[in-house]
Amino acid sequence: MSSDATSSSDQIDPRIDESAPEDAGATGQVVENVESTAASLAAEGVARGTLGDVANSLGISSAVALRALRGSDEIKPQMAARVREAAERLNFPIEELSEETEHRGVVAILVNTMRNTWISDLVRSIRIELTATGRTAVVVPTRRRVPEYPVAADTDAIENLVHLGVDGFLMVSDLADMDSVLEATGNRPLIGIGCSREFVGRFDTVRIDDEVGQGLLVDHLVGLGHREIAHVGGVGAAVARERADAFRAAMARHGLSDVARVEPGDFTEQVGQTAGSMLLRGSRVPTAVTCANDVTAVGVLSAAREAGFDVPEELAVAGYGNTSLASSGVAQLTSVDPNSDRLGALAAQFLVERVSGHEGPTRDVAVAPSIVVRRSTSAGPRPETTRRKRISVE
Incomplete structure (x- = not known):
């Protein structure tokens, strides 16, 4: 299991810790946060919230939210109830949660290069979301230079991943020669993260606005x-x-x-x-x-x-x-x-849904960024x- 999702340093926010006195105002704020998150999801056209959405709406870490949903003894009953209520309100797929010891598959994250530091932020959020379903992720550089073309995708590597039995693929940004990439992925689902608008409609995409x-x-x-x-x-x-x-x-x-x-x-x-x-x-x-x-x-x-x-x-x-x-x-x-956390978590959720049999039309979500x-x-x-x-x- 990824240490990103289970760090011992994760702490429950004292604002909603059961050990604190019951505060109607604080409880009302939690409800308001959950409703605000639900409204944001509806505005994006997203039917299901991610583990990160559940955690953020309550002011806790994703690791704490996951342990609460799994019924861990270390999470107090009142906290567990609040997390489950938030998950149900946000349509988080509780039924797809795995036990901590389960490992049901591997997801491949396809990237052009490992030099982009933005990728590490995405990978962390992807792994946290995948952990909830017992999956893990491997990062695979796919950029291959050959004499005939300035830049080409390493489709051999992608085909080998299919033969090894990966559940599916998450593509970070645009890869070269997408037609060949899609052919190499076979019948495995592929989700684009941070890719261009030209791929909207070809497969599920989670883009930066x-x-x-x-x-x-x-x-x-x-x-x-x-x-x-x-x-x-x-x-x-x-x-x-x-x-x-x-x-x-x-x-x-x-x-x-x-x-x-x-x-x-x-x-x-x-x-x-x-x-x-x-x-x-x-x-x-x-x-x-x-x-x-x-x-x-x-x-x-x-x-x-x-x-x-x-x-x-x-x-x-x-x-x-x-x-x-x-x-x-x-x-x-x-x-x-x-908003890399949102991009990675939502893309991971889309992939898990496709792996689980979702056959609806392709989806496209443009995540709003902010300025620092x-x-x-x-x-x-x-x-x-x-x-x-x-x-x-x-």
């Missing part, structure tokens, strides 16, 4: 007084193009289409640094830059340092993904938090008269 995410960044920067805002991204994957389009739409909403600039870049630090250098060496230098992900933003920060631009005084920089890179003491990068503001965007643009003049390089 990038229109909301880029909108949050642009709204934040415009609120600080920035107008000349650029975006680094738009190439290398359909998701990158969609985020660039979302940036343009957000700028248009503020009447800034004429100054919205997209500098081509993918999801790598090296390309981010090159794109940042191009933005900062021209005759028209932006005062703020949003990026396709946090790794790209780190590249832009490097370009700013090399060009002698102070961040955020002369250049505000924002990332996407809210990874450990963004929160590091060196970067202190404003970033969009994609840090030092990299803590200042508005300098007045024109105090900006340093940059010499355009031929």
Whole structure:
């Protein structure tokens, strides 16, 4: 069983601990939280809540919620009753819970690369949700380079997983050559996480609402007084193009289409640094830059340092993904938090339902992200008269 779901450090929130005196106000707040969660699920078009939804609505960890639903002796009766009531209200599939010692199958998480720190956040939430049904997950890199193609999916690895008897697949972001990938998965269900809109309808998808995410960044920067805002991204994957389009739409909403600039870049630090250098060496230098992900933003920060631009005084920089890179003491990068816990848990639930025989139409959920503001965007643009003049390089 995954230690993510059973850490001994998990504690019951004292607000709903049975040892505390009964408080009608606290009880009312718990009911309100559960009802609010149910309303949010209905708004997303999701029929069943996840283990995380049950836990969050009560202010406890997923591990405590799971132990309560399994009838563990260490959970007091009043707590267990509240967890079960919340689970029933949120339509969590209690009947699919396994005993702690059961192991019914393995799920494969297909990724392009292991270098993306966002993946670790997703994997943790996926494993917590799968633990409830006695399943575990393995992470499998699928990117293979061959002479004939710049990038190709390792379909041999996927076929071998099918032969080994995996229950199904969770795909993080878009994989190369999806037709071949789907053929390799055979009759096993596949769920897309954080993938592009172009796969909606082909299989169940749980996506980041990038229109909301880029909108949050642009709204934040415009609120600080920035107008000349650029975006680094738009190439290398359909998701990158969609985020660039979302940036343009957000700028248009503020009447800034004429100054919205997209500098081509993918999801790598090296390309981010090159794109940042191009933005900062021209005759028209932006005062703020949003990026396709946090790794790209780190590249832009490097370009700013090399060009002698102070961040955020002369250049505000924002990332996407809210990874450990963004929160590091060196970067202190404003970033969009994609709500990885929600993405991973919901995708895991969809897969368990498909494995259990659900044959309904394909589902698509766009999870709303939030913005985490840090030092990299803590200042508005300098007045024109105090900006340093940059010499355009031929």
